[in-house]
Amino acid sequence: MSKDINILLLGQTGVGKTTFINSFANYLEHHSLEDAVTGEFQVLIPATFVYMDSLTFDEREINIGVPHDTEQTKAVGESCTKECRSFVFRINNRTLRLIDTPGLGDTQGLMRDEKNLADILACISQYEHLNGICILLKPNEDRLHILYRYCLKEILRHLHVDAKENIMFVFTNARATSYQPGRSAPVLRELLKNIQGDAQVAIPFSKENTFLLDNEAFRFLAIYKNGIEVRSEEKADYSRSWSYTIKEFQRLIERIIKCEKHRTSNTISLNEAQQLIRKLSRPIGEISTLIQKNIELIERHKRNTQSNNNVKQEVLEQFDIELIELSYPRTVCTNSKCTKVIVVNGCEQIDYATHCHTKCYLTGVDEDLIGDEKLKSCAAINKSSG
Ligand SMILES: Nc1nc2c(ncn2[C@@H]2O[C@H](COP(=O)(O)OP(=O)(O)O)[C@@H](O)[C@H]2O)c(=O)[nH]1
Ligand SMILES: [Mg+2]
Structure with a gap:
């Protein structure tokens, strides 16, 4: 029986997945922020961010770690994690693996999201099981559609419905809302209700699977280690953030360990089989x-x-x-007004007479699938009205 604890981190670009992993490394190593200040700074994933002095509003670029191919630290404002990477920690004879994923809702658009989604699924299938699927989000986020579409709907579509029990909601940047989920909570609840209506899957969202943290203490450490002095009142805030967050991390890991493992390899291949049967x-x-x-x-x-x-x-x-195959994909309309029934040698056949987009080279669309959501990006669809 595998002792590995595998935790997948999902969430929109910029929510703090990479910082979550870097912070975790420091929480394991140091007991308090004061210890961390004097101790060795742990940077597993290089990062660049802009620090603004709260009094003078002067900005400074902070660079930490040695850049790796998969992190492009130089392009500020671009999503950095280009592919999935996992980070392994040894805790009491057990292996804890945090799987960092590329951001969905990427600055590079929908096509990139599709590719990232495929990468994430390929990555999950390498592991026999997942213990936790952490969905990271920020409090007071009104627009959670990317999270809904990719993290909840798409990823779950590829996993067994039982995976819902392994889902944890992790709010980052939560100090500003006094560690409350804020306006994101009702929006999330509404999205989960939609999923329940569409897919008959009731994903729990309660105090037990919700965690509120702030990884600003890691940012502070990075600033401090870059030789910048921070006012003592601010330092006290970061210190409280550290203590609060470390408790939430502990609660998160304890909760994940108690969850039944979610076996991935079977469900993902099952999904491929389902697609083949449909085709x-x-x-x-x-x-x-x-x-x-x-x-x-x-x-x-x-x-x-x-x-x-x-x-x-x-x-x-x-x-x-x-x-006789067409030499290109075609988007057609299946509405009865747009189709004709033709009889060939006594056999009835549907003729899709209306060609919405005669040669449609949209990628990632399944053949012969009616109502594929990806068709929303087809040139035939009016982007503003949908
Ligand atoms: N204040 C604060 N900043 C954060 C927190 N988490 C991440 N950040 C910052 O938000 C930016 C994006 O974080 P990153 O970890 O790269 O996001 P990712 O795209 O999800 O991997 C970085 O500048 C981080 O320093 C947090 O909990 N609090
Ligand atoms: Mg990242």
């Missing part, structure tokens, strides 16, 4: 109609020959389907 359903339907038609022809032929022994053997009639 095969139309050709299978057409083939069975064809077989049925040919059986009828054989029966008729048999009756004809039996009822009239004198009739000389006719040629047995058979139907076949010839598939």
Whole structure:
């Protein structure tokens, strides 16, 4: 039985996933902020941020760590984590793995999100199980649609519904709201209600699976280690943040350990099988109609020959389907007003007569799928009205 504790971190770019991991490394190493100030600063993932002096409003760029290929620290305002990376910590003979993911709702747009989503799924499937799926968000966030679309809906669609028990909501930047989920709570509740309506999955959102923390103490350490003096009142705030956050981290890990492991490898391959079955359903339907038609022809032929022994053997009639593939994908409308039923050799076929986008090279769209959400990005769709 594997002792590994695997925790996936998900959330919109800039919410603080990378800082969460860097902070965690410091919380493990030092008991208090005062210890951390004199001790060795832990930087697992390099980062760059801008610090503004609270009195003079002067800005300074703070760089920490040695840049790795997957973190582009130089481009301020760009999402940094380009691919999934996991960070392993040894705690009491157990291995705790935090899996950092590229930000969804990326500054580089929807296509990048699709790729990131595929990367995240590929990454999850490497691990036999997940113990926790942490969804990071900020308090007072009115717009949680990216989080909803990718973190909750898409990722969950690829996992077994039982994964809902492993979901933890982690609010970062929570000092400003006195460690309360703020306006994000009703928005999140509404989104979870939508999921329950659409997918019949009730994801819990309660005090037990909600954690409120602030990793500003890590930012303070980075500033301090860069030789910048911070006023003592501010330092006291950071120190309180540290103590509060470390308790929330502890509660989070304890909760995750108690959860049943969520086995990933099976569910992800199951999902691929489901997709294949869905894709095969139309050709299978057409083939069975064809077989049925040919059986009828054989029966008729048999009756004809039996009822009239004198009739000389006719040629047995058979139907076949010839598939002619388009050399490009096409977006069509399935509304009955836009389709025609055509009869070929007595077989009814749907002709998608309305070509919304004759040659549509939108990537990541499944063939033959009606109502694929990704089609919203097709050139045929009016972007403003949807
Ligand atoms: N004050 C404060 N800043 C944070 C917190 N978490 C992250 N940040 C800052 O927010 C920015 C984005 O964080 P990052 O960890 O790169 O986000 P990611 O895109 O989710 O990995 C950085 O400048 C962090 O220093 C937090 O809890 N409190
Ligand atoms: Mg990151």
